[in-house]
Amino acid sequence: MEILVCVKQVPDTEEIKVDPVTGSLIREGVPSILNPLDACALEAAVRFKEAHGGAVTVISMGPPQAEQALRQCISVGADDAVLITDRAFKDSDTLATSYALSLTSKQLGCFDVIFCGKHTIDGETGQVGPQIAEHLNYNQITGVMDVKFDGEYLLASREMEEGKETVQAALPCVITVTKTNYTPRYPSIKSKMAANKKEIKILSASQIEGLEMDRIGMSGSRTTVVKSFVPAVGEAGMIICEETAEQSGKKLAALLVDAKVI
């Protein structure tokens, strides 16, 4: 089983502050981390490898320092890592990113399953995984909490608004992973040090076979970020659920009177 995991290094949003005047994010001094759902996707992929054999390759598109995130992946079970990095990728939107990742995936080999985090904590679009599936003409299952393989089909447990559903799909398939029931493993001291010695394959745009330059970067992007802002935080809502509808109604009325609404 050949497995690919797509990951992204993102700013730690817990550490990010917003400029109160401009409304833009202050990224200086903010540590970079492996996108949390990508860490879940990697854990799911490594467990999948442990159950069914094969190898896990991780891939990331980003600046040179994204190598750190890839080394982190190696320390917790990935076998190989590839970084595609080039100034030409700057300002790529999800379409351009998924295009570059899918072309690189083809170049690296024939992957049976591609795991992605459902979305990243910086962009929150959740589009890259499904777009990769479209580029490669793979099946896709999104929002997956757990995945098994019965020898012929993938069986993915999928998070729904209310409850779960299990989806069956043939290989090859893209799986986007949401928060799993298990937490990603820690590296050991040994695996951490071994990861630091591992060679990471680095590819520039010109080293990706068949890549059309006008389909990456800003020119290859179909979306533009017009404005970033932090929405005003409203007060939390309240659910009134007394024993009877009459009691609930009375309580609601009392609250509205107190609030001088009625």
Next chain:
Amino acid sequence: MAMIMNQDQKDLVALAKEFMEKEVKPHIYELDEKGEFPLELYKKGFQLGFHCMDMEEKYGGVGLDYNTIAFVVEELAKVDAGFAISLTLNGLPFACVSQFGTEEQKKYVSEKIVPGGFITFALTEADAGSNAGAVRCTCTRDGDDYIINGPKTFITNGEYGDIHIVFATINPEAGVRGICAFIVEKDRKGIQIGKKENKMGLRLSNTCDMFFDNVRVPASNLLGKEGMGFKIAMSALDIGRVFNAAMAIGIAQGALDDCIEYSKQRKPFGAPIATHQAVQFMLADMAIQIEAARALTHNTAYLAQAGEKYTKEAAISKTFASDMAMHVTTDAVQVFGGYGYSKEYPVEKRMRDAKIFQIFEGTNQIQRMIISGALLR
């Protein structure tokens, strides 16, 4: 921290921080209150390899150098020194095996410990603490075996030890020259676990009395030769003191970090206490002492790593770092004021934890004897 670290060291410190913050920190208050030994958390730490950092790779250990270990144990102790002590204590007794054991003994002990386990250092007795040469636990030769008899006290991890390195005398009249060191497996008949100490600090660590009642071990479990036990113990204690110093630095650094955060928030007169020079100078003095202790300790670790003689420097590092940690944590309680005296805030625990570092593995008075002895030799 004004120290240059390589990438491995940075990563391992980050790993220690993440592990301690996520896995241990949420439980510290309760465990400290109860004085409970969180065995399951220690097992998680074993999986990462914190219990065999100084065991050579060829025996399955991690094989880190002493400076890297010092960085890691400092980070562990920054969150909880008791947990750090119990998790990494194996290094001290294993040093006895690695420095004086045969190839078979090194393999035997590593195979039992590397998958996850504790080794204890059973030297101290009620009347043989600072005067380690006064050991009264005896060993007698009986055919191909030795028979060990006698009590031990203040044994860290004693209740949970898989292997004990036990020091016993074959001839009480011979003083330090009569002491022998043995590998004693926990399932040997006659090992009794006694009273568990209800300690002031390091309450996540286990400390107990032990009694060896006609415990029979094969002669192949003797480390080195008969009468070498004192030398073995002292040699292991040298490197143990370097790591103790690093842990004391961790306690102090944790206290300083707490003070920096608190002093920016606490506003008794409408402005944060961090704006008061009296507080600023206390923080600066803490940092001065911590950085000095760290530089000193890492220099000793370099000496040890290079194979230089470092007994005096280990004693200097341990004394300076532990006195410093006591001073810094006491000042930290002062910075926190009344809240510093409350268990609601972490600094009183750091003060309790720091105290033992002036006492164990050779009191600071004994350390000064070692230092002056080396100076006047």
